[in-house]
Amino acid sequence: MLQDARNLPDGQVLETDVCIAGAGAAGITLALELLDSGIDVVLLESGGFNDEKSTQSLYSGTVATERLHSPPDRYRQRRFGGSTTLWGGRCVPFDAIDFETRSYLPNSGWPITREVLEPHYRRANALCEAGQFAYTTGEAFSAALQPVIRGFGSGDFSTNSLERFSCPTNFGLRYRARLAAASNVRVLLHANIGRISLNDAGTMVREVGVRTLQGKACSVRARHYVLALGGLEVPRVLLANRDIHPTGIGNARDLVGRYYMCHIAGTVGSLQLNLPRADVSHGYDLAESGVYCRRRLALSAATQRRLGIGNFIARLHHPRITNPDHGTGALSLLYLAKPFIPYEYAKRLHGDETANWRTWLQHVQNVLGDPVDTAAFLWDWYRLRHLASRKFPSIIVKPKTNCFSLDFHSEQQPNFSSRVTLNGAQDALGMPQVHIDWRYTEWDIRTVRCALNLFARDIQASGIGSFTYNPASLETEILRDGAYGGHHLGTARMGTDSHTSVVDGDCKIHGVQNLFVAGSATFPTSSQANPTLTVVALAIRLAAHLKEKIHQERQPSALHALPPSVTPSVTPSAYRSRSNRPVDRNVPA
Ligand SMILES: Cc1cc2nc3c(=O)[nH]c(=O)nc-3n(C[C@H](O)[C@H](O)[C@H](O)COP(=O)(O)OP(=O)(O)OC[C@H]3O[C@@H](n4cnc5c(N)ncnc54)[C@H](O)[C@@H]3O)c2cc1C
Secondary structure, eight states: OEEEGGGSOTTEEEEEEEEEEOOSHHHHHHHHHTTTSSOOEEEEOSSOSSOOHHHHGGGOEEESOTTTSOOTTSSOOOSTTGGGGTOOOEEOOOOGGGGSOOTTSTTOOOSSOHHHHHHHHHHHHHHTTOOSSOOBHHHHOSSOOOOSBTTOOOSSEEEEEEEEEOOOOOHHHHHHHHHHHOSSEEEEETOEEEEEEEOTTSSSEEEEEEEOTTSOEEEEEEEEEEEOSOTTHHHHHHHHOOSSSTTOTTOTTSOTTOSOBOOEEEEEEEEEEOSOGGGBOOSOEEOGGGOEEEEEEEEOHHHHHHHTOOOEEEEEEOSOTTOGGGOOHHHHHHHHTGGGSOHHHHGGGSOOTTOOHHHHHHHHHHHHHOHHHHHHHHHHHIIIIIIOSSOOOSOOOOOTTSEEEEEEEEOOOOOTTSEEEEEEEEOTTSOEEEEEEOOOOHHHHHHHHHHHHHHHHHHHHHTSEEEEOOGGGHHHHHTTTOSOTTOOBOTTOBOSOTTTOSBOTTSBBTTOTTEEEOSGGGOSSOOSSOSHHHHHHHHHHHHHHHHHHHHHHHSGGGGGGOOTTSOTTSOHHHHHHOOSSOEEEEOOO
16 A cells, blocks of 8 residues: 555554565565565655655765765665665675675674575565576576687686676566555655654664654554665664664664775776787676676685785776777767766766866767767667666777776775764754765775786786786775765674674664664675665565564464554454554544
8 A cells, every 4th residue: 555644644653563664675675575474564755756856855964075975865865766766776696705704804794694695685686677696607698608808817806707787676666566556565655754762771662753844743653663764864863863872772882873884996997908809798798588797807705815805896898988088989978968967877977177178179079080889879878778678787888999997896894983973954854964974994995906906917917918007096096986876884784792783683773672774784894796686685584584573473472472562552462353454543642
């Protein structure tokens, strides 16, 4: 059932089994997994179906250094579907090493292994519409593929690992009808969670307060609550609720909002290959059902351990678009079109300090001098991106000179000083805004430097060309675009020890019996991988956990121990006889 909180009577109390706050990838997945389970669900979503300025501005806040991190109302969407209304759809599972406690990486180690997540990853892949769960060329393709770079040999990098691409699936659009038709799920739009009321001991949530921008208020009482608000909003809501715990919920050890990670990413160096152009496979391979896959240069786990560095992958990439020396009309066209490209996708086209009218003119000349290839590129882009239901994932232009750059993605160290806090200002609903102080470490840079050096050595040794970059300016180069946008990780980290983590292995806040977190806030380490597939897999796992827990709670022997979170007038027998629909109750103001 879909409802709008703006149409509810003021002061209404909704009672349910599970209250999920946030209808992005995590919240929608949880609700889908609980469909027809006999468990009542209320899914609270701040936004509506479309982009609304007033709702999006609830995401406003401040950043310590804008050069390093985008403002918090960028790279996320406050609407039904969350940031999947904007995402690129790249799906990659975390590697086994990412879950391990690594002696050379302080604060590493998950309470679960990759094996535990494996079945959930398979379901997650289906929900993301990324085809089979097959992330190596051997698993995904029956015939051998042409090598990425013919003649390239390396003991440190593999070229057979894949990333797969979702449509990209907008979870809001794709799953809206299914949720609307569900008898046990009530989606409440324009419903902003703010207040979390705990019992006096601070060990259990009694109810959560919901407000609309039009001034309506209601509350939800549930057995269990899940915050699926994204990696910046989870710490915001936990830190803002200080009635019982003076430093915020789950924050007795000052860990909420700390260890904030994105990814270190960028485009770097010059790879000149002395090979026929046909010997370089640049772009996408099509798997079953037309799913786009891309092969990467992936640093092996053994090399990471040997050198004590983080996880790293790279893809062949066209030369930097902003520099017109590439002489490619299609790339110059993109440069010239940047005012029309959404901020999140145009960011890499901005910020080139050396650009002036001469640069602009040179780009125009590139377009005019390369009309056939530029027109072909435009047509392909329109056909494969705008007309196709499964979108071509990114710009692929094969350089005429066989000179590439490397587009890399690497792991960030969990760093206590990198953090999300609250600033003094409040949004239109009176919620404190976030302040982001994202930091990186020397270890982060060392990972990239070591990986690039290994790659340069292997290219040289293979006798197929050279890879060069300027070590002196590496740090500046890789931070040119700042923290990788849209990946907000680690702010409510998962672990077994409440002294060093915020949630346990079931994603439950330590010390609060019925409050869970779904999403990348729980990641203790960042991997090289984009987060959403793992966010969805963890949400599927959490749904299974909640089902089991509620099933146990409903056993006759457990009824006496029911959480007193639901209104006291609801007796154990009422639970048993309740219909599938969430119960509404008006309370006097
Ligand atoms: C431009 C861009 C490209 C990306 N590309 C990729 C990619 O290729 N691959 C990948 O893996 N990831 C990618 N991502 C990241 C991906 O979008 C996120 O990992 C994913 O959306 C996280 O899902 P989530 O449900 O945890 O959070 P979100 O999608 O942020 O959802 C949170 C939901 O909570 C709601 N909400 C917030 N506050 C409140 C409140 N107080 N009350 C009620 N509801 C609230 C929001 O409206 C939203 O619907 C990209 C992100 C961006 C911005």
